Amino acid sequence: MVNSMGLDNRKMVFWAFIGSECLLFGSLISTYLIYKGKSLVGPYPHEILNIPFTSFSTFDLLMSSLAMVLALAAIQRGDMRQGKLWLFVTALLGLIFLGGQVYEFSSFVHEGLGLTTNLFGSTFFVLTGTHGAHVTVGVIWLLTHWVQALRGKLGPAQAITVEITGLYWHFVDVVWIVIFTLVYLIQ
Amino acid sequence: MKSWLTTTDHKRIGMLYFWTALVFFLIGGLEALVIRAQLARPEGIGVSAEIYNQMFTMHGTTMVFLALMPLSAAFFNYIVPLQIGARDVAFPRLNAFSYWVFLLGGLFLNASFVAGPLFGAAHLSVAPDAGWFGYANLTSRQFSPGPNIDFWVLGLLILGIASLAAGFNFIVTILNMRAPGMKLMRLPVFSWMTLVTQFIVITAFPVITVALVLLMFDRFFGTHFFVPAGGGDPILWQHLFWLFGHPEVYILILPAMGIISEVLPTFSRKPLFGYTVVVYSGVLIGFMGWGVWSHHMFAVGLGPIADSVFSATTMLIAVPTGVKIFNWIGTMWGGQLRFTTAMLFAVGFIAMFIIGGLSGVSHASPPADLQQTDTYYVVAHIHYVLFGGTMLGLFAGMYYWWPKMTGRRLSETLGKWHFWLTFVGMNLSFFPMHFSGLLGMPRRIYTYGAELGVTRLNEISTAGAFLLGVAVLVFLVNLWRTRTRGEPAGNDPWQGATLEWATTSPPPVYNFTVLPRVESRLPLWATEHHGAMAPLPATPPAPIHVPGGSWWPLVTALGLPLIAVAALSHQLWLALAGVAVVIAGIYRWAYEPFEA
Numbered sequence: 144m145v146n147s148m149g150l151d152n153r154k155m156v157f158w159a160f161i162g163s164e165c166l167l168f169g170s171l172i173s174t175y176l177i178y179k180g181k182s183l184v185g186p187y188p189h190e191i192l193n194i195p196f197t198s199f200s201t202f203d204l205l206m207s208s209l210a211m212v213l214a215l216a217a218i219q220r221g222d223m224r225q226g227k228l229w230l231f232v233t234a235l236l237g238l239i240f241l242g243g244q245v246y247e248f249s250s251f252v253h254e255g256l257g258l259t260t261n262l263f264g265s266t267f268f269v270l271t272g273t274h275g276a277h278v279t280v281g282v283i284w285l286l287t288h289w290v291q292a293l294r295g296k297l298g299p300a301q302a303i304t305v306e307i308t309g310l311y312w313h314f315v316d317v318v319w320i321v322i323f324t325l326v327y328l329i330q
Numbered sequence: 331m332k333s334w335l336t337t338t339d340h341k342r343i344g345m346l347y348f349w350t351a352l353v354f355f356l357i358g359g360l361e362a363l364v365i366r367a368q369l370a371r372p373e374g375i376g377v378s379a380e381i382y383n384q385m386f387t388m389h390g391t392t393m394v395f396l397a398l399m400p401l402s403a404a405f406f407n408y409i410v411p412l413q414i415g416a417r418d419v420a421f422p423r424l425n426a427f428s429y430w431v432f433l434l435g436g437l438f439l440n441a442s443f444v445a446g447p448l449f450g451a452a453h454l455s456v457a458p459d460a461g462w463f464g465y466a467n468l469t470s471r472q473f474s475p476g477p478n479i480d481f482w483v484l485g486l487l488i489l490g491i492a493s494l495a496a497g498f499n500f501i502v503t504i505l506n507m508r509a510p511g512m513k514l515m516r517l518p519v520f521s522w523m524t525l526v527t528q529f530i531v532i533t534a535f536p537v538i539t540v541a542l543v544l545l546m547f548d549r550f551f552g553t554h555f556f557v558p559a560g561g562g563d564p565i566l567w568q569h570l571f572w573l574f575g576h577p578e579v580y581i582l583i584l585p586a587m588g589i590i591s592e593v594l595p596t597f598s599r600k601p602l603f604g605y606t607v608v609v610y611s612g613v614l615i616g617f618m619g620w621g622v623w624s625h626h627m628f629a630v631g632l633g634p635i636a637d638s639v640f641s642a643t644t645m646l647i648a649v650p651t652g653v654k655i656f657n658w659i660g661t662m663w664g665g666q667l668r669f670t671t672a673m674l675f676a677v678g679f680i681a682m683f684i685i686g687g688l689s690g691v692s693h694a695s696p697p698a699d700l701q702q703t704d705t706y707y708v709v710a711h712i713h714y715v716l717f718g719g720t721m722l723g724l725f726a727g728m729y730y731w732w733p734k735m736t737g738r739r740l741s742e743t744l745g746k747w748h749f750w751l752t753f754v755g756m757n758l759s760f761f762p763m764h765f766s767g768l769l770g771m772p773r774r775i776y777t778y779g780a781e782l783g784v785t786r787l788n789e790i791s792t793a794g795a796f797l798l799g800v801a802v803l804v805f806l807v808n809l810w811r812t813r814t815r816g817e818p819a820g821n822d823p824w825q826g827a828t829l830e831w832a833t834t835s836p837p838p839v840y841n842f843t844v845l846p847r848v849e850s851r852l853p854l855w856a857t858e859h860h861g862a863m864a865p866l867p868a869t870p871p872a873p874i875h876v877p878g879g880s881w882w883p884l885v886t887a888l889g890l891p892l893i894a895v896a897a898l899s900h901q902l903w904l905a906l907a908g909v910a911v912v913i914a915g916i917y918r919w920a921y922e923p924f925e926a
Contacts, residue, residue: 147508152420156502159532163494167536170570174544174555183561258551262561265553269544287917 157307161314168318171273172325175266182261188330191256193247200243201323204278207236208316211309218292219306221299227292230305233312234285237278244275267326274322277315284308336879338422339839343429344408345735350433351400357440358392359802361385366759366795369788372780382776383459384478388440390462391482394582395489396436398716401724402585403432406500406524408735412830412837413518415509415846417874420502423883423919424495430887431492438891439485442478448899449477458482461774463571464545466556466564471549477898483546484894490535490542491890497531500524509829511848515609518828518851519602522609523588526616527581533620534577541570550897565630572623580619582716583683584612586723587654590676593726594658596826597673598665601852604657611650611657618647628696629703637696644694651687655680670824671745675726678753682718686711689764704774707767713760725752725805733823737835738816744808751801758794762787827852832866840874843867877924886915 148155179188214229248268251257256264288305291297297305337343364385368377377385411419419425442457449456458478460468469479504517504525517525544555545567554560556567595602602608624632624640632640658680667673689711693699702708725748733739766784767773778784822831831854833842843866846853856862892908895901 147506147512150506152502152506155506156421156498159498159501163498163532163536166533167540170537170540170573174540174566174570177563177566178561181561181563258547259553259560262554265547265555269547269553 151303153303153307154310157310161310164314164318168273168321171266171270172321175270175326178262178266182263184261186251186254186256186260186263188263188267188326191251191254192327192330193250194327196243196247197323197327200240200247201319203236203243204240204316204319207233207240208313210236211312215302215305215309218297219299219302223292223298226297226305227289230285230289230292234282234289237282237285237312241275241278241282244271244278248272270322270326274315274318277318281308281312281315284311333879335884336426336881338418338426338877338879338883340407340411340419340422340425341735341837341839341841343425344404344406346429347400347407347432348404348735350429350436351397351404354392354396354436354440355401356802358389358397359799361389361392363795363799365389366792368776369778370792371789372778372782372785374777377776379776380453380459381455383461383774384455384457386774387458387461387482388443391439391458391486393716394462394578395486396432396439398582398720398724399493400432402527402582402720403428403496405520405585405589405724405727405731406496406528409731409830410500410504410521410524411507412734412833412841413521413828414504414507415512415829415842415848416503416507417841417845418877419499420507421499422877423880423924424499426880427883427887428492428496428499430884431488431495431890434887434891435485435488435492438488438894439481442481442485445477445481451476456481458485463575464567465571466545466562466567467558469545469549469567470557471552472557479545480549480898483542483549484897487539487542487546488890488894490539493531494535497528497535500528501532504528509842509845509848512829513848515606516848516851517609519591519605519608519612520585520588523584523591523612526612527584530577530581530584530616530619534574534581537570538574538578541567541574544570546897565627568627568630569623572626573620575626576623577619579715580615582720583723584615586679586720586727587612589723589727589730590658590679591654592826592828593672593676593730594661596730596824597668597670597676598662599668599825600661600665601827601855601857602657603660603663605851608654608657611653614650615647618643618650622647625694625699628693628699641694641696645691648687648691648694655684655687670729671740671742671749672726672729672824674746674749675722675729678749679719679722679726682714682722682756686714686718689714702767704772705767706763706771706773709773710760710763710767713756713763717756717760722752725749730824731830732812733819734830734835734837736812736816737819738812739819739823740808740812740816744804744811748801748804748808751797751804755794755797755799755801759791759798760794762790762794766791822854825854827855829853832863839876840870843870843874880919880922880924882915882919882922886912886919889915 210229210233214226214233217225217229258264258268285308288297288308334342364377365382368374368382407425443455446454446456456476456478458481460474460479460482464479464482467473504521547553548555548557554562556562556564558564591602591608621643622640624636625644628637689707693702693708693711729740729745766787769782769784771778771782771784819835821834829846829848832846846863846866849860850857853863889908889911892911893905896905896908
């Protein structure tokens with residue numbers, strides 16, 4: 144394969160994709176910030192956001208990035224026992240994050256903040272929901288690698304595909320750090 | 331048939347893009363003729379306001395998303411891999427996917443013309459009717475209760491996926507698939523402008539995607555993103571739309587600028603004057619295109635500071651554009667000019683684009699813009715840049731590359747008829763609009779009164795539009811005739827300098843018998859520093875592996891309109907079926923044996 148820039152095609156396309164995703168999340172985050180404090184009725188962010196709980200979710204997602212690094216390193220050196228373990232741990236931590244989001248969403252709805260209640264609800268659910276959808280895709284992707292590894296079809300030769308999943312996973316993680324800071328910490 | 335449905339050959343996909351986009355171009359042209367027929371005389375000829383709104387909305391949407399962009403994509407597909415000396419694009423199946431999504435998105439959008447009975451509407455047509463930039467809150471459920479805007483939102487979301495997938499693909503293709511020795515600063519200008527365009531695509535389309543998703547939530551789930559009653563701000567739509575929409579203008583014009591930067595040197599028998607400056611100007615336009623969007627919104631009243639800043643950036647972006655115009659003129663200066671049809675269209679581009687550019691600079695000034703906003707003056711401007719610019723550039727590309735794509739030249743006699751009819755027709759049609767606009771004729775109103783004093787101007791515009799229709803018919807005859815009676819082209823009918831002319835016409839499936847080794851910007855021309863590239867061997871010295879086709883891009887693409895139809899008809903099971911098709915398609919795609 145021709146390779147003018149010395150970077151694998153698949154890796155390059157994912158960097159481009161991540162650049163594009165920055166604009167997607169950038170637009171959603173901007174919309175959130177523009178509508179901050181513009182809700183006509185409550186509940187308002189300070190009444191409902193649970194920072195200790197979400198700090199735990201955030202820590203969980205950060206740890207999943209560590210697990211991702213360990214998974215890739217293990218697969219690259221051909222240690223598939225460790226590779227399988229850490230792939231699964233990464234996906235599991237992602238699932239825990241998603242579980243936290245489901246709990247958070249349902250408790251918000253329970254407390255009277257729905258998608259259409261006010262601008263805070265609309266912008267919050269669409270922004271964090273889009274992020275959650277990205278995490279879901281990442282979990283499915285990780286589990287696909289894990290199943291392939293269990294079937295003995297994933298080895299160091301396919302490490303590049305895991306590396307690309309890792310790029311995506313770390314990116315989704317970084318986006319969450321931005322969302323956590325702008326939505327939860329700076330109210 | 332099967333081989334076309336499963337093809338991953340960039341050349342076949344390029345031809346599919348061309349014919350599909352040409353059909354949509356004809357549909358968009360017919361919509362324009364309905365508009366012009368209605369405006370031929372005061373109080374119209376009987377087109378209702380509803381139908382008129384659908385016509386101008388679908389005309390704009392079709393021409394931008396279904397004609398100009400995909401006609402450019404036809405050349406990205408066919409020509410760029412040849413120009414950079416590659417055997418195919420980086421991701422051949424993703425390329426097929428882009429095409430199928432584009433086709434299905436276009437069909438979905440146009441299905442709205444006949445979908446009325448399915449929604450219990452009184453009319454056959456429930457086409458989108460809020461203008462091609464769909465301003466809030468015309469698009470809210472309150473003011474547009476029917477399915478019209480739903481077709482628009484969902485159709486554009488589908489088409490965005492096609493553009494994004496192609497954008498990623500061509501960025502990697504151009505950066506990573508270049509033949510040995512094809513340094514970035516040896517890339518043909520068309521490939522350079524394609525690269526810049528794709529970077530704009532992958533950064534601008536996410537913004538419109540978010541805007542459309544928010545609008546979709548407003549319409550389907552009752553949020554208030556753009557609904558003032560719930561605290562939402564309709565101006566946010568304008569910001570998001572034009573934050574995409576202005577870069578989109580450069581998505582439309584840069585490929586045409588790339589085309590004429592190939593045509594002018596070939597028919598002037600001179601290298602492009604100031605290659606590096608043209609390339610850097612294109613890159614600069616790509617960046618600066620992001621800093622001018624609010625000049626579409628001067629009438630909103632954003633305040634003196636915002637107006638001043640956007641006025642200044644808008645005047646500034648005319649500079650790199652002007653630089654290019656001088657470079658093109660400099661290229662022709664002292665050259666051995668050959669006025670083929672392609673050359674005529676390229677020169678026509680320069681002249682018409684200057685007029686469009688000047689009227690553009692005139693509404694960079696907010697006080698002037700306030701007089702021009704929403705009048706025919708703006709309609710004149712957009713048609714001088716998008717028809718006089720982009721479309722003439724694309725026609726130049728068709729006459730220039732058709733011999734390469736089919737092995738036969740288009741008739742020069744018919745081509746010259748085509749050019750002159752187009753040139754006269756467009757000026758008759760669009761030039762009087764400057765005056766009717768300044769005299770106060772508003773755009774997007776289905777009738778006007780005789781007392782406005784614009785009747786004669788409108789008669790001329792309508793006559794010009796129908797003349798353009800005749801010009802397009804001449805072009806169609808030319809295409810048809812060339813299938814069998816066109817003069818065989820040979821490898822290099824125009825003595826071009828770039829790699830696409832080094833191989834046969836049409837090229838073999840593997841493009842080049844051996845990958846060319848590039849030593850200059852103009853590999854096929856001898857210059858003072860080096861000779862022309864040696865001809866490629868007639869047959870490949872070693873067997874070349876060509877990947878077979880794949881069904882999965884088409885299958886995956888088919889899932890998307892299913893989801894859109896589910897959203898229109900509120901059928902959850904259909905949405906789940908669509909998602910299942912997409913997921914199944916992606917998995918089969920990812921794990922099928924396919925070597926690129």
